[in-house]
Amino acid sequence: MSTLAGVPPELARAYATSAAGIPGEARREPEDFVVEEVPLYEPSGEGEHLYLLVEKRGITTEEAARRLARRLGVRRRDVGYAGRKDARAVTWQRISFFRARLPADLEALADERLRVHEARPHRNKLKLGHLRGNRFRIRLRGSGSSEDVAREVLDALAARGALNYFGLQRFGHLRNNHRLGAALARGDADAFLELLLLGSRASRGEPLPAAEPDSPLAAARELVLSGRHREAWEHFPQSMRPERAACRALAEGRSAEAAVRAVPVRQREFYLAAFQSLLFNAYLSRRKNLADRVEEGEVAFLHRNGAAFLVEDEAREQARGAAFEISPSGPLFGRRLLRPRKGSGPRADEEALLAEHAPGLGPELGAAFGTRPLGQRRPLRIPVRDVELRREGEDLRVGFFLPRGCYATTVLEELFKRPVA
Structure with missing residues (x-):
């Protein structure tokens, strides 16, 4: 978790505490940011849905679910989880699989990014929101000298609560998901496609960042600007499914409105x-x-x-x-x-x-x-519960519990007094 440059002004936030920001950084390594999901209920021991307790690092919840579904012989639609956990972290959570073929040894499901620690059956599929919250254990590197300030801030948050901001992660790595959503709400197909296919800067006629010119993404955007949508579709990375779907629709000669509708509905809802x-x-x-x-x-x-x-x-x-x-x-x-x-x-x-x-x-x-x-x-x-703080040499170790749907960054930004993600 690092300091961020180029955060759009509309995403700036206020702070609940007046103490000066502490120095340091978090999440230099995945092990610096540990998240443990606190379930809403325990598996009953009976039923056709297998609940696996999964430890993952360096991958998203969706990727962990995909890998395990393939190894268990389960269709993706028969997989459930209570919340999406960050990839740049070590996270523990349950993922459910309907009528899974469980191997005798759970180690057979493991790889370099995930391990399964427990398997128990239950009657229903896990769905988003089926959790009480998350417990965080975070290492703040280089913050040890500011232990007193950190304690003052954490004590204030424990007493009065933290401001419940949505974290920067909510707005995507390009920090423009909200602008895409605004274009959808206005019914402005052209503005939506410009933002989606060219990005916030390029859609305003500004040059791409210096680090991007030779990347496949930059090449795809240049092709979009020249109206060569079929070639652009081939250049957009496979991970950029909304962009590829819209480009393909435009390449087939469909209208801007049809190209917007080609973007999966779940992604449009996310925007x-x-x-x-x-x-x-x-x-x-x-x-x-x-x-x-x-x-x-x-x-x-x-x-x-x-x-x-x-x-x-x-x-x-x-x-x-x-x-x-x-x-x-x-x-x-x-x-x-x-x-x-x-x-x-x-x-x-x-x-x-x-x-x-x-x-x-x-x-x-x-x-x-x-x-x-x-x-x-x-x-x-x-509420910020179960607050812990201790110094380890030049670093601080911070722990706390937050209810579901809340972001650890709302606490960390109070400590650092700067945007983090």
Whole structure:
């Protein structure tokens, strides 16, 4: 996890603590960043779905699932997992396989990137969200001299919670997934294809970064600019499936709208989710100083079960907020979003946010190209539990637990006071 240059200004965030940023870095090696998934339930010991406890390093959850499915003779659609874990880390999580052919020795499933430590049956397939959260153990290299500052920040987060920002990972390695989502929400096929096939910089007529000119990606983009979509399709790397799908559609003479629809629907939903995340982050920055107290007319989030409700009695609910039973919430805009009451401060902030970042769009974000986000509430703050800190020579070892859907970067950025991913 390193300091990042070139982060778009709209992805900047605010901080909940005033302490100066500490020096150092995280994730120089995968072993510096260890993630252990905390399950929502344990496998029962009966059923047709085999739950494997998998340790992986240097690969994505999707890649680990693909490798194991092939070795177990299971179709990809019969594989499930509760959450996607980072590739640049050592992670532990369960992955389920329907009617798997399990070898006598679990070591037969291992390779240089993954190992299986346990296999137990259960009645249902694992689905996204079937986890309580994640436990993180992180090594901060070169941060040992700032132990006191780190402890001050972590104590504050443990007491008041951390600002629940979506991490930079949410916006893709090119940091433009939210812009793709905005183009989808507006129904602007041409803008979407420019961003997808040329990138944020090239689509504005700016030169590609100096490191890229001789890469297959740069060659593909040059071919797109010259209208040679069939050749561009062949040059885009295999991993860039959305780009290849759109290029192939254009090469076949299909319209821009048809080329957008050629991008897999799950990927389009992911881009829209990134746009929703941008809007949530912007709302959180507006209300960061109010993240630990509720006010009348806003929508509160109940941490126990994820329910959302309108605050009718501010004084009564504030006691629950102080006990971290509830928190103020922000919008993930969509067609079924519960809105704050008209005339309230949170409602005014939501309207101002849409006017600034999504002009011409309403809170439902449109329904172009067959994608219609449902909408939901997300808490503005999250509890940071089981905090640990110790010095090891020139380094610090940090540990904490976060609920599902929350990013370790929201804690690390409070420590470093700079963007990390």
